Amino acid sequence: MDLSLDLDAFALARDAADPLARFRSEFLIPTHRGQDMHYFCGNSLGLQPRGAQRAIAEELNAWATNAVEGHFCGERPWMHYQSALRDSMARVVGALPSEVVVMNSLTVNLHLLMASFYRPTKERPAILIEAGSFPSDRHATASQVQFHGFDLETDLIELQPDGPGGTISMAAIERVLEEHGHRIALVLWPGVQYRTGQAFDLAAITKMAHAKGCMVGFDLAHAVGNLPLALHDSGADFAAWCTYKYLNSGPGAVAGAFVHELHARRPDLPRLAGWWGHRAETRFLMAPEFDPADGAEGWQQSNPPILAMASIRASLELFDAATMPALRAKSLELTGYLESLVRKHLEGVIEILTPAEPTQRGCQLSLRVIGGRERGRALFEYLADNGVLGDWREPDVIRISPAPLYNRHTDVLAAVRGIRDWAST
Numbered sequence: 001m002d003l004s005l006d007l008d009a010f011a012l013a014r015d016a017a018d019p020l021a022r023f024r025s026e027f028l029i030p031t032h033r034g035q036d037m038h039y040f041c042g043n044s045l046g047l048q049p050r051g052a053q054r055a056i057a058e059e060l061n062a063w064a065t066n067a068v069e070g071h072f073c074g075e076r077p078w079m080h081y082q083s084a085l086r087d088s089m090a091r092v093v094g095a096l097p098s099e100v101v102v103m104n105s106l107t108v109n110l111h112l113l114m115a116s117f118y119r120p121t122k123e124r125p126a127i128l129i130e131a132g133s134f135p136s137d138r139h140a141t142a143s144q145v146q147f148h149g150f151d152l153e154t155d156l157i158e159l160q161p162d163g164p165g166g167t168i169s170m171a172a173i174e175r176v177l178e179e180h181g182h183r184i185a186l187v188l189w190p191g192v193q194y195r196t197g198q199a200f201d202l203a204a205i206t207k208m209a210h211a212k213g214c215m216v217g218f219d220l221a222h223a224v225g226n227l228p229l230a231l232h233d234s235g236a237d238f239a240a241w242c243t244y245k246y247l248n249s250g251p252g253a254v255a256g257a258f259v260h261e262l263h264a265r266r267p268d269l270p271r272l273a274g275w276w277g278h279r280a281e282t283r284f285l286m287a288p289e290f291d292p293a294d295g296a297e298g299w300q301q302s303n304p305p306i307l308a309m310a311s312i313r314a315s316l317e318l319f320d321a322a323t324m325p326a327l328r329a330k331s332l333e334l335t336g337y338l339e340s341l342v343r344k345h346l347e348g349v350i351e352i353l354t355p356a357e358p359t360q361r362g363c364q365l366s367l368r369v370i371g372g373r374e375r376g377r378a379l380f381e382y383l384a385d386n387g388v389l390g391d392w393r394e395p396d397v398i399r400i401s402p403a404p405l406y407n408r409h410t411d412v413l414a415a416v417r418g419i420r421d422w423a424s425t
């Protein structure tokens, strides 16, 4: 075993010097054979903040105590519950509060936003996505193309990866926009690609696509809470994200959406409306005409599920306290540490698919297990048996995502040691 005691000393010292170390104790860490699990699945389902149970209990309590009056009284009247969340959420994504709304789920939000921002014409019918996108994004865009009566063969353009590890270069995006931009109505792009962990420059993509007259939306499922974002400055038309991954808000938690300020007061934009999107001041006059609220809130449909929103409040309190720049600083160190250990100790066992350039990734490294699917599965199961939980992507990839809110250098070392032990048996 060549992973010596020096390495333990180093990892323990880095953890002791970590200014965000206290946040780990704000989470419930699952155990494996009585020990804290080394949990690297924050890209799939973030851990439960200790505050979540209390936050939900408070709203159950408000319901018990105040019943219908809870909409207007108590510490957090339900009428305004969403607006209280959106300020913190806006900080996480780098947007104006009025550009952000917490509602629905991710795929639903993509559809609702495409209803407004994907307006295909005969001359300009197409959507551009990345090949190998998350299935829901492909289903959503494909069904939108078909819903408008256009042809998947020609009007869903899927850009093939051209870089190492299945990554996509900016040059490839530029080329496809050069060639097809005049036919593209909408570019829907990931902030961080779920399979490779590649992070994209949202502002650069927006600029290139806008220059060709395309609308631009981002799916930030793997970017939000992972990287600092500057959604407003990026100029993107819209974005959507879920909150159960790096935002730790619980399984199927309510999602987020962004609509750029440029579209804030455009009642002319077609939308699939509901009463909660109506201007709050006059909503309860219950008039038949729809007068949309300014900003992203004008895309709401229903009154929000307060019990489900409560866990988001608990989670965002932690992001407000930790702040994205500090989380990013720790994340760069933690993922850089993982990368250096893999390169030093796992040569011939693991190939890293995620870009080596830190500006082109978040916390996740996608590790391809050399030797094919069976070896990959065997390693994945060995790790799980030994309390190291990453997540599996067919056919041979294990994603390891050290989340700076709760992961430590010692977790990363345990993961690399686990792989090393398996490889040397």
Ligand SMILES: *Cc1c(COP(=O)(O)O)cnc(C)c1O
Pocket (backbone or CB within 6 Å): 105, 106, 107, 108, 134, 136, 137, 190, 194, 219, 221, 222, 242
């Ligand atoms: C996680 C994820 C989804 C999941 O969609 P839901 O509507 O929340 O079930 C969709 N797209 C991407 C890119 C994801 O990473």
